[in-house]
Amino acid sequence: MVEPMTTRGYSPTSADAAERPAGRYDAPTASAPLEASVEVPGSKSLTNRELILSALADTPSRVQSPLHSADSQRMEEALRALGVSIERVPDTGSFGDDLKVTPPHTLAGGCTIDSGQAGTVMRFIAPLLGLASGDVHLTAADNALHRPMGTMIKALRDLGVDIDDGGSWSLPFTVHGRGHIRGGELEIDASESSQFVSGLLLAAPRFDVGLHLIHRGDRLPSVPHIEMTIETLAHRGVHVERVAPGEWIVPAGAPRGKTIDIEPDLSNAAPFLAAAMVAGGSVTIPAWPAHSTQPGHQLTEILSLLGGRVTRRAGAVTVSGGPVIHGVDLDLSAVSELTPTLVGLAAFADGPSSFTGIGHIRGHETDRIAALVQNLRAVGCGAEELPDGIRVVPQPMHAGEWGAFHDHRLATTGALVGLRVPGVVVDDIGTTAKTMPQFAALWQGMLGA
Secondary structure (H helix, E strand, O other): OEEOOOOOOOOOOHHHHHOOOOOOOOOOOOOEEEEEEEEOOEEEEHHHHHHHHHHHOOOOEEEEOOOOOOHHHHHHHHHHOOEEEEEEEEEOOOOOOOOEEEEOOEEEEEEEEEEOOHHHHHHHHHHHHHHEEEEEEEOOOHOOOEEEOOOHHHHHHHHHEEEEOOOOOOOOOOEEEEEEOOOOOEEEEEOOOHHHHHHHHHHHOOOOOOOEEEOOOOOOOOOOHHHHHHHHHHHHHOOOOEOOOOOEEOOOOOOOOEEEEEOOOOOOHHHHHHHHHHHHHEEEEOOOOOOOOOOHHHHHHHHHHHEEEEEEOEEEEEEEEOOOOOOOOOOOOHHHHHHHHHHHHOOOOOOOOOEEEEHHHHHOOOHHHHHHHHHHHOOOOOOEEEEOEEEOOOOOOOOOOOOOOHHHHHHHHHHHHHHHOOEEOOOHHHHHHHHHOOOHHHHHHOOOO
């Protein structure tokens, strides 16, 4: 059994250090069936939600086993700019320090916040800027300025927040904070991203009268992430009323300061579990939560549908490769972040696969649908774009370059395909630092290197 490979004590000194590219990566090919246990770091989605709630809480909080990555570092830096104290507390765990978060009496303005490529930062921080006293300029990396923000800008304006975006309805923009937001009833169309809902729900307890939020739109993607937001609020004493599908009431009142444990990132576990199905053998992820609102919690069911053998024992999940990978037709609207890994698996299936309900992932770090089709075709696999998804038609694959497109999940999918296809080169494995700086080391450890 290969011992879990981890990067111990990882603690980047800045978001720029965490995002530094690591360059081209010759994806290793598995020479034998796998037999590995891989410990993955904490959930990005939970870490950034808990940092926001800690910054708005009535007393200090301790966030245990948080993710230390480019995205979470951007969140820390954003909150510090607003006057929140965040101290690192030494911990003996595998992935770095805990965080002690002390909220200020009032969020401060007079600063610029760069959200980098982090959607959770730009969309969770934006509502806080209306609560700050003073002007705050919010921007992002050049290759992230395209990410949709118009829904949030309109929502905040409807709540009375003064925003200067130069008429662009996008980043960058400046919020002229007045130290409070009244709240009340608000209608939005969150069809492009559930993060608009989550960002407003997280800030809502600090609105003067709370928030009655109503989603008006054809679809609501990534509902598990909204449930995650509601659950994190409940753990802090803020009980959100679900009035109807797409409608929530958040009462006014400060979240409680608490000690919070962050679960492993189950979506980041996806390429490792999928590796057992591509290379054969088995991969185990320890400390798998019995209950979780993370979309990755559905991996056990989905990988079973594709032909993996899934077992649970002593709090761990093990996936073993079966004789074949099955072609499937799946609606991934609730778990869209798993799409790149599942597409990588589908390239080795016994028949075509279609993944739908994921049109909104065109607005992620890159147009994920177009990028996946381009990459699959570059190594010989059949693929085509659908109006709201992707169709994969397995064909013999060959060596080729796999573009990361500044997207961490595309990079890990390239490594997955490379397990069985010699000569796959990921053009920038450093993009994995966005949510898992240790990816390359963990991948090599899984292979026994």
